[in-house]
Amino acid sequence: MNKTMYEKIWDDHLVHESEGQAPILYIDRHLLHEVTSPQAFEGLRNANRPVRRTAANLATLDHCVPTTDRDQPIKDPIARIQVETMMKNCSDNGMRLYDMDSPNNGIIHIVVPEHGFVHPGMTVVCGDSHTATHGAFGALAFGIGTSEVEHVLSSQTLRQKKSKTMRVNVEGELSEFCTAKDIALSIIGHIGTAGGTGYVIEYTGDAIKKLSMEGRMTLCNLAIESGARAGLVAPDEKTFEFLKGREFAPQGDDWDKAVAYWKSIVTDEGAEYDTEVTMHADDIAPQVTWGTSPEQVIGVDKKVPDPKQFSDEDKQKSCASALNYMGLQANTDITDIAIDYVFIGSCTNGRIEDLRAAAKVAAGTTVADGVTAIVVPGSYRVKKQAEEEGLNQIFLDAGWQWREPGCSMCLAMNGDELKPGERCASTSNRNFEGRQGKGGRTHLVSPAMAAAAAAAGKFVDIRKL
Amino acid sequence: MKPYTNHTSTAALMERSNVDTDQIIPKQFLKKVERSGFGVHLFHDWRFNADGSDNADFELNKDAFKDARILVAGDNFGCGSSREHAPWAIEDYGFNTIISTSYADIFYNNCFKNGILPIVVTRQELDQLMQEIRDNEGVKFSIDLSAKTITTAAGTVVKFDIDEFRKQNLLSGLDDIGMTLKHVDKIDSFEARQQQTHPWLWK
Numbered sequence: 001m002n003k004t005m006y007e008k009i010w011d012d013h014l015v016h017e018s019e020g021q022a023p024i025l026y027i028d029r030h031l032l033h034e035v036t037s038p039q040a041f042e043g044l045r046n047a048n049r050p051v052r053r054t055a056a057n058l059a060t061l062d063h064c065v066p067t068t069d070r071d072q073p074i075k076d077p078i079a080r081i082q083v084e085t086m087m088k089n090c091s092d093n094g095m096r097l098y099d100m101d102s103p104n105n106g107i108i109h110i111v112v113p114e115h116g117f118v119h120p121g122m123t124v125v126c127g128d129s130h131t132a133t134h135g136a137f138g139a140l141a142f143g144i145g146t147s148e149v150e151h152v153l154s155s156q157t158l159r160q161k162k163s164k165t166m167r168v169n170v171e172g173e174l175s176e177f178c179t180a181k182d183i184a185l186s187i188i189g190h191i192g193t194a195g196g197t198g199y200v201i202e203y204t205g206d207a208i209k210k211l212s213m214e215g216r217m218t219l220c221n222l223a224i225e226s227g228a229r230a231g232l233v234a235p236d237e238k239t240f241e242f243l244k245g246r247e248f249a250p251q252g253d254d255w256d257k258a259v260a261y262w263k264s265i266v267t268d269e270g271a272e273y274d275t276e277v278t279m280h281a282d283d284i285a286p287q288v289t290w291g292t293s294p295e296q297v298i299g300v301d302k303k304v305p306d307p308k309q310f311s312d313e314d315k316q317k318s319c320a321s322a323l324n325y326m327g328l329q330a331n332t333d334i335t336d337i338a339i340d341y342v343f344i345g346s347c348t349n350g351r352i353e354d355l356r357a358a359a360k361v362a363a364g365t366t367v368a369d370g371v372t373a374i375v376v377p378g379s380y381r382v383k384k385q386a387e388e389e390g391l392n393q394i395f396l397d398a399g400w401q402w403r404e405p406g407c408s409m410c411l412a413m414n415g416d417e418l419k420p421g422e423r424c425a426s427t428s429n430r431n432f433e434g435r436q437g438k439g440g441r442t443h444l445v446s447p448a449m450a451a452a453a454a455a456a457g458k459f460v461d462i463r464k465l
Numbered sequence: 466m467k468p469y470t471n472h473t474s475t476a477a478l479m480e481r482s483n484v485d486t487d488q489i490i491p492k493q494f495l496k497k498v499e500r501s502g503f504g505v506h507l508f509h510d511w512r513f514n515a516d517g518s519d520n521a522d523f524e525l526n527k528d529a530f531k532d533a534r535i536l537v538a539g540d541n542f543g544c545g546s547s548r549e550h551a552p553w554a555i556e557d558y559g560f561n562t563i564i565s566t567s568y569a570d571i572f573y574n575n576c577f578k579n580g581i582l583p584i585v586v587t588r589q590e591l592d593q594l595m596q597e598i599r600d601n602e603g604v605k606f607s608i609d610l611s612a613k614t615i616t617t618a619a620g621t622v623v624k625f626d627i628d629e630f631r632k633q634n635l636l637s638g639l640d641d642i643g644m645t646l647k648h649v650d651k652i653d654s655f656e657a658r659q660q661q662t663h664p665w666l667w668k
Contacts, residue, residue, distance in 0.1 A: 016651045021630050024645055026655050028666055036548060038498035049642070052652075064496060078496040085498045122666070129547040129571060143571050145549035146500075147578035147641070155645045157652055161628065193483060194541040194567055227544065229570050250665035258665045293483050293544075314482050314539065321481075411546075413492045432487045432545060434510045 036127030106379020116246025196228030350378025368457030504557030543572025
């Protein structure tokens with residue numbers, strides 16, 4: 001039978017299946033951070049259960065960590081306890097942790113690919129919804145809750161229900177001003193934040209194949225914002241090239257065996273998906289979200305929608321409520337929306353390619369009066385690389401702040417946050433109410449769009465620069 | 466986990482869709498290393514005014530909904546972050562049942578680990594249930610998990626579907642991990658096999 005990539009990975013990890021019970025799926029790699037794991041370790045201790053396979057885990061500190069004054073103790077006492085708890089849990093269990101002082105530290109979903117810890121065909125989980133990122137490598141990667149973190153720690157498996165499969169085929173040529181972020185946002189705009197619920201999405205088509213590995217990571221990272229369990233891109237030469245030589249990539253004879261296996265897991269010709277969606281990259285403009293859900297997104301050359309435009313009553317209500325929270329009038333040109341803040345970073349857009357794209361636009365500009373603009377590299381490796389390329393100087397010369405790595409203003413747990421009413425052009429992944437600070441207003445955009453907004457003090461159609 | 470028992474309770478109405486986990490439990494409360502005590506922060510940013518007083522406009526602050534154990538909400542409930550703090554807060558606040566047309570995947574899974582029953586109904590059924598609450602705030606619904614029914618005070622009966630394994634786990638309050646570890650021999654043999662077929666995964 002012809003099988004999709006998802007079905008092949010599923011079959012290769014099925015441990016046990018019996019009538020009336022959810023199948024048990026083997027988990028190859030488990031990623032951890034400080035926010036969603038302490039209660040899982042506590043559960044293990046209470047039940048007197050050991051960690052089953054220490055080497056399959058990789059942990060980092062990212063959500064709560066400050067992006068300034070890293071040589072000082074964390075000021076927030078509760079965050080400090082959470083970080084210390086993580087360090088103790090990892091050391092008690094002999095688990096690999098890239099702590100705040102490590103040159104390998106950074107956001108978990110940035111650090112893991114940098115180290116080649118995830119390969120095609122693996123099953124990968126983390127107590128974090130953006131685990132979907134690793135689907136860029138053709139790994140089945142998805143977010144789980146803390147109870148499931150405990151389940152994986154103790155059994156190296158999960159009880160899983162098989163998902164349906166959706167193919168999102170993006171044909172055509174993407175404009176040079178558009179990125180994977182714009183593709184991802186326009187897909188979410190098209191199918192909605194619940195459009196992928198119950199599905200694993202495989203992204204196919206010319207426009208996807210042409211994306212760099214960084215771009216594929218951005219795309220799969222946002223699969224969760226369309227409700228999908230995971231996103232997948234078929235591994236190819238770019239994938240192998242990216243992985244080769246990294247710390248946890250297969251070495252020596254194993255490399256050839258691994259590549260042969262990786263090539264075998266791609267979707268068979270003629271395999272059927274439960275649903276198919278086709279989009280055209282040529283139609284995609286740089287995207288800007290205008291509301292409080294990632295599906296409330298539109299091209300930069302368009303106007304803020306009017307609730308009356310929606311035929312569905314529920315969508316009308318959501319639109320009106322979002323405009324109210326966002327402080328926006330219907331029919332305002334997107335390019336007339338003024339901003340107070342710019343955030344470049346996060347597991348969505350905190351990689352070197354993102355910083356390069358933003359620096360290219362920021363070079364020779366000055367951050368507009370009254371605008372605060374920060375760059376938070378996704379990891380220390382990204383930071384170092386950017387500094388070697390002189391990107392930090394470009395940002396600093398333009399009036400940006402150059403920070404230490406972490407999740408920072410993507411979810412604003414570490415003290416980096418918007419004040420009520422402030423409006424931010426953000427390269428992160430969620431524009432929910434209060435996500436970047438209570439009362440804060442978030443517009444999701446690509447790194448280049450964010451950099452252009454910083455200089456202009458409002459959104460700009462970068463195709464016209 | 467406490468076993469789920471059939472009950473008759475007040476149903477609270479939340480007429481919003483895409484209620485995300487950032488709203489259910491905002492990030493400033495995620496720094497705790499314990500599992501308990503999140504109920505007081507449930508829907509914090511909607512529920513409280515800046516001075517900490519109750520926001521009278523927030524639906525769950527209505528007197529009629531004070532003792533509610535059933536939450537009736539719009540589409541795609543629980544979208545966003547994987548934080549299990551969201552169901553912890555919902556359960557700790559006092560809800561053990563949610564009724565909606567759809568849930569985000571991770572949130573849905575998380576509910577079952579915490580004794581919460583997330584019921585999926587059709588749009589038409591949801592409209593009917595919501596209307597009955599609007600007509601009579603404080604109205605009680607009866608939930609029978611064994612029979613998979615919601616029965617309203619007005620006599621409307623809604624049948625719902627749920628995975629049999631999940632239903633049994635909720636009713637028994639069984640520990641998922643303990644159930645899986647009964648199959649440890651199968652995990653052992655899977656690992657032994659994978660070390661042969663995919664040795665690079667083990668180095």
